[in-house]
Amino acid sequence: MKHTILIIGACGQIGTELTFNLRQKYGSDKVIASDIREGSEDLMHSGPFEILDATDYDALEEVVAYYEVGEVYLMAAMLSATAEKFPERAWNLNMNSLFNVLNLGKEKKVERIFWPSSIAVFGPNTPKDQTPQHTMMEPSTVYGISKLSGERWCEYYFKKFGVDVRSVRYPGLISWKTMPGGGTTDYAVEIYHEAVAGNTFNCFLKGDTKLPMMYMEDAIRATLELMEADAEKIRIRSSYNLAAMSFTPKEIAQSIQQRFPDFKVVYEPDYRQAIADSWPNSIDDSLARKDWGWTPEFDLEKTTGEMLAHLS
């Protein structure tokens, strides 16, 4: 590989695992991890690391030139639950970081960009079951508005300036290496930690709130498969629907109780219930399957097995 890969927001839930995966695949020196803060010891010592603010275009340009970066994965963002508390900061971070990276593409300073969208682009008027790729959107959260706007800008930069930007709408992601960063689906990670610690889990969503979810290994594989696909196969340049499973807090609790029969959950919905209620129950990802061959491997049972095995 001639160029290197830059990951922005590498210390977060997805960035950490993405960095390890890309380093394994292309070699440690070829993958530059960066974040506005330091991350885990493992991550910091596994290859080059830079403190980098995604909203600072000059700093980004400097790192891109210094390391001869060809591909950028932009993982820095403020997530759904935190963004409701700091709307302006969320908008500034989520939009300005994207513009900076898209402009690097427009200026031909990088060749390929990955930027994640989310199921948060959908809103209360969206069909809830098997939500199609093209449908009524109208997101009602700050985060969702920023992601939908981001999708429109990605498609615009592709059509207008030929920027090779690729994106998926991640569902809620479940992983054990790094804790989630302030989203509405964080409960589905926290629940496993509490179960293994032998604690009762206070769930911030109602027991019957069904949301689309995915195990991190599937999410990373989807990301790499999309980035490796031939450009002509990628017909959606806003962001692809992506799915693996859907479940409720009650169902995840039951899957844990099969291994930990004494595990208890108390349901105490807070402000995040309204966010969850505005999102789909399940996603139709047939275009991702058709265009670049997406197939998930982890269902709820397999995810619970992996999470409990790694955390125990």
Ligand SMILES: NC(=O)c1ccc[n+]([C@@H]2O[C@H](COP(=O)([O-])OP(=O)(O)OC[C@H]3O[C@@H](n4cnc5c(N)ncnc54)[C@H](O)[C@@H]3O)[C@@H](O)[C@H]2O)c1
């Ligand atoms: N985790 C999920 O379930 C999920 C679902 C859908 C979409 N996404 C999207 O995937 C991306 C990554 O999500 P995540 O869960 O890893 O988030 P996270 O909050 O765990 O990590 C984000 C990282 O960005 C860093 N960051 C914040 N401000 C920055 C700045 N100005 N410059 C550089 N770095 C900065 C943070 O320090 C953090 O390490 C985001 O765009 C998010 O919206 C995540």
